[in-house]
Amino acid sequence: MLKNSSSYITTIAFIIGLCAIYLLTIKGGIIPTLLFACLPVLALVSAGFCQKQYYFYAFFIVNYIISGISRYYPMKNGVIMLGFTLGIIILLFIKNIFQSYEWKRGINLLTVLWGIWFIYCLLEIFNPLAVTDAWFIAINGYAFFPLVSAILIPVLFTRFKDFKWLLIIWAVLSILAALKGYWQKNHGFDSAELYWLFVEGGAKTHIIYSGIRYFSFFTDAANFGISMGLSMTVFGISSFFIKIRWIKYLFWVTTIASSYGLLISGTRSAVAVPLAGLCVYTLLCKNIKNLFIAGGLLIIILLFLTQTNIGNSNTLIRRVRSTFNKEDSSFKVREINKEKMKPLMKDKPFGIGLGLSGKRSKRFNVHDKLSELPPDSLLTMYWIETGIIGLSLYLTLLVIILIRASYIAMFIIKDKLLKNISFAIIAAISGAYVAAYANDITTFPNGILINVLFVFLFVAPYYDKELAEHEATA
Secondary structure: OHHHHHHHHHHHHHHHHHHHHHHHHHHOOOOOHHHHHHHHHHHHHHHHOOOHHHHHHHHHHHHHHHHHHHHHOOOOHHHHHHHHHHHHHHHHHHHHHHOOOOHHHHOOHHHHHHHHHHHHHHHHHHOOOOOHHHHHHHHHHHHHHHHHHHHHHHHHOOOHHHHHHHHHHHHHHHHHHHHHHHHHHHHOOOHHHHHHHHOOOOHHHHEEOOEEOOOOOOOOHHHHHHHHHHHHHHHHHHOOOOOOHHHHHHHHHHHHHHHHHHHHHOOHHHHHHHHHHHHHHHHHOOOHHHHHHHHHHHHHHHHHHHHOOOOOOOHHHHHHHHHHOOOOHHHHHHHHHHHHHHHHHOOOOOOOOOOOOHHHHHHHOOOOOHHHOOOOOHHHHHHHHHHHHHHHHHHHHHHHHHHHHHHHHHHHOOOHHHHHHHHHHHHHHHHHHHHOOOOOOOOOOHHHHHHHHHHHHHHHHHHHHHHHHHHHHO
16 A cells, blocks of 8 residues: 555656646746657656656656757756756655665765765855856756766666666667767758758858768767767677677667767767777776787777878768877867966956856856857866866866776676776766867766766676675575
């Protein structure tokens, strides 16, 4: 009886949460027609599937495709994802009334470090230059979701099987993204995409002298390329160690599709994700065979791109090779912009406030010389918005997180598959932060995706214990 009551209350709470998202979106000025039409279906799904991790699967899928949907049905993506996040929190607490959860799993070093970052970002609202509305919009991606995910995901995903299904869902979504890019390249853009290119100005950065940069259902080609680099690295490495045949084939297909997607995105910084990732994986794995394979492959790729002109007649290869050209014009522009920013930032140790760098400042009528200079990268954006103190704090926390995650993967995890998946995730995240020198990696879906992957690195010891117990009883 109690279990049935829990199911009913959960279903009602889920419906209320969806309605709240709808109302929040109206308040934002645009009605998400597609989301509203899906309310009954989502409610039925909620009634049928009451396992807690299913809600996060839905959240994960929406995060991945919401940018594409908003191109056809304009909506406030940040507001909707914040609504989903709050909805999951409320549902979990309601279900906890009837079923006790292991909240201690959500207390670890990652939670503490993201908690410190959250407090710093929270205090940014008192920055004299801050705009409350901009801060409220930016705080979710900056610090709220990283902290919430660090607490909730260990409670939601208590079994390795649950995490494996999330990887499978991500693999399928990556393939769909690459297929959409393939369709754009071979069949052209649809009306909404053409409008974004030629009316909203996307063509300036996507139809250039070196060719067309394809963006799939992402916000832009850079976002698409980095996402493909992440999936290429994680699934490329993991495919060598997964034993279940159909999953192994799925990961192989995902790796190939993601490689294609990365190439057609024309995002040179995205090349850093698999290349830097391979470097990190080479350092992490203590297996001599894996070390030679990864190291050898990396050397061959680097020599091919830097020491030869083979394939220069191909636009895609030529564009990738230009990544290593220090005389590249776009690289020089970024450096010039940073030099212009330095004197403007001297008296702003805490930055100008969350959500106010570059084009984002225009919607809040902020007219400042810094807002006229595009940040061009995540690290520059954090520098402008949180100051040198905020950037230094963030990088310090990030280094501590990666060192601790690497220690866990190298010396605590015993299961071979889990160890190498952890290595793959660390490699992919490290590569993404190398790419962050030239691009913002926190836009949908990559920001949430990276934060989710961070958490699983710290949950891995629980999975390792589970797998060891299962093997002992098998």
